[in-house]
Amino acid sequence: MSGYTDTELSSIITAARADVSTLRRRLDKHKDSKHPEPSLTPNSAQATSRDKAAPSSVASRTAAAEQVFVTRNDLYPMLLLMISLTGWNLEVIKELPAEHRIIDERAVEVTLLKRRRGAGRWHQTAIWEIGPPGRELHTPGGLYLLLHRLMEPARRTLKSPSFWAIWDHTANSRESQCFNPFAAALNAQLRWTSWVAKHNLESGTSRHGDEQQKDQSQPPLQLTANRLKTSIDVRRTRQLGGHLPSAARSNTTAVLFRNYLSGDQTTIDWAKGLISETFTEVEQAAYDAHTRALHSNSGRNQLQITPINAPTPTRSRDRQSSAAWNNCEDHEHHPLTGRRCSASFLDCFHCGNCIITPDHLPRLLSLLDAFEARRIALSEEDWWNKYGPAWIAIRHDVLPKFTEAEVAAAFEDRPSDSLLDLVEPSWEHP
Known part of the structure; x- marks a missing residue:
């Protein structure tokens, strides 16, 4: 649930x-009294609240205890x-x-117990800001x-x-009516x-701009602690610009997304936007690197694409040699070094x-x-470093030079073997 x-x-x-503010005023009122009534001291209130012989109903006993103690209704x-x-x-x-320690x-x-059940019983130390006096209800x-x-x-x-x-x-069966409600079971009913x-909390508010759209009858708010935790995580993630690693305060990033944020549309939109922006930036960086390499190797920013039926210059044709996915105009003289080419076949595209x-189009596809x-076997960073520039060159510098019909026909005729395994040393295979 989101x-x-x-x-x-x-x-x-x-x-x-x-x-909680009302609770504080209620308990502090009698604590700060210079002449507290006998029935409002902890011992007397405890005795009165459990004295079955006292001529008091549950309501009156509760009223006496509420002046000194936190009650079940205050838990929520x-x-x-x-x-x-x-x-x-x-x-x-x-x-x-x-037990806790105050720092300056x-x-x-405080040392938190993250999981009571099982052998792990994981503990984690948390340090919470106290804040200035009067702001106790706003800081953890x-x-x-x-x-x-x-x-x-x-x-x-x-x-x-x-x-x-x-x-x-x-808790009439207990020796004392003061107890830890979570000692026996965490649910505590x-x-x-x-x-x-x-x-009178109601649901049904709009999620677009959070403008409240009221009908004549709104269903009660379905309050659950997990959904509240999700909401707090969503708000914190939003405040941090959707950066999940920074938002992961009480959980790891994976647990935060899987258990709390995976069903929230806002978080999904942030994740999609972040992935889209990152992919665009990486792709643009790879294209810029390809363009710079091509320009330094030839003085121009585009590959030589020969259309169908276009004649190839005699000088070029005489010196051409075939490579895996292209022809090389002069393998004996690299444009940058003037020497015999020793670069990888994947560098031909630059x-x-x-x-x-x-004729090269089917095998390029x-x-x-x-x-x-x-891409499945490598990390994104390794994939972009190894294959990204060639992928960019084919997608942005080669395919746009052909018509959609030519690309579609080449796609149907593409061979099953791309020859990629043949141009890489076996130890480089992922």
Whole structure:
């Protein structure tokens, strides 16, 4: 599934940031009070929230706990905002450690567990910017430290300290109602639909310019953590001009594209455009190199193409010799050195002595086929260095001199053997 539109993504992040801001005010209000009520201290709230004999309903016990502890409902915006600011997927965010190191009050260093299951249990160190005071909801390090502080009252009651520590009224069978919701299972029975309904988040916005096109009835936004992660990756990739290696922050380039960006049309368009631009630049560079070589070897910028039925000059005909895919006007005297030619047959296409007639056209087309077959076995860089200049010469300097009918007829008559293997040493074969 592709990511969200810019409008949808903005609505998700805005709602999550607003909820976390409300959570901070709620907990800090009673923490900063000079004369806190007895029921609003961590110990008293914990006791009240689990005291079955107390004349209080679930709602009242929850209300008491909410003044001191982070609750299950607070998890949703916290998780969403952490994904949005860090760029890591939900599985990693759920495994955040409580242990961390602050670097010069500028960044926080944490060791992430990338995969809980299996023998790998890969770890990776992440360094997140803290940012200035008051911007905790906009930087990954600032948010991490803020959430760490807000969950500290619940964390102090845990036997095994963890980053995530919440109170939940459904944990009646536990010794303590404060616990790590992701300790037993990573799913933690999260349900995103209630949070979406709370903020009235709707889908159906336009992907062209992200102008919101509202109908009278819009379906609720289908919120998933993976789709949010995809959206963050798309936005980051777009900000970096579509350069996937630079955008790969929490994954390798291959994993980033395969698991998150391969279905996003915007990323596909960027990739196609990047490939097209790169191919054009490489092709133009090869053509320029061919033109310079031809000019230096003959003083002209085009090969000698002899049309059908055109007479060949007597001087040239007397000194001509046949090569694999062309005739050579004077093999004994190279235009550049004046000596006997010792260049590769593939270099003939950049030489002023090269003469191409219609009889050569079928085998030249066969040679193009051989070039394409070599492309599978070589890297793009090696292929362009080895065969690119000759490929460019045939495509741009030879074929345009013939009519479409002549090229089509030669294509039907092209031999199966291009002779490319015969002009290359065996150790050069890919």
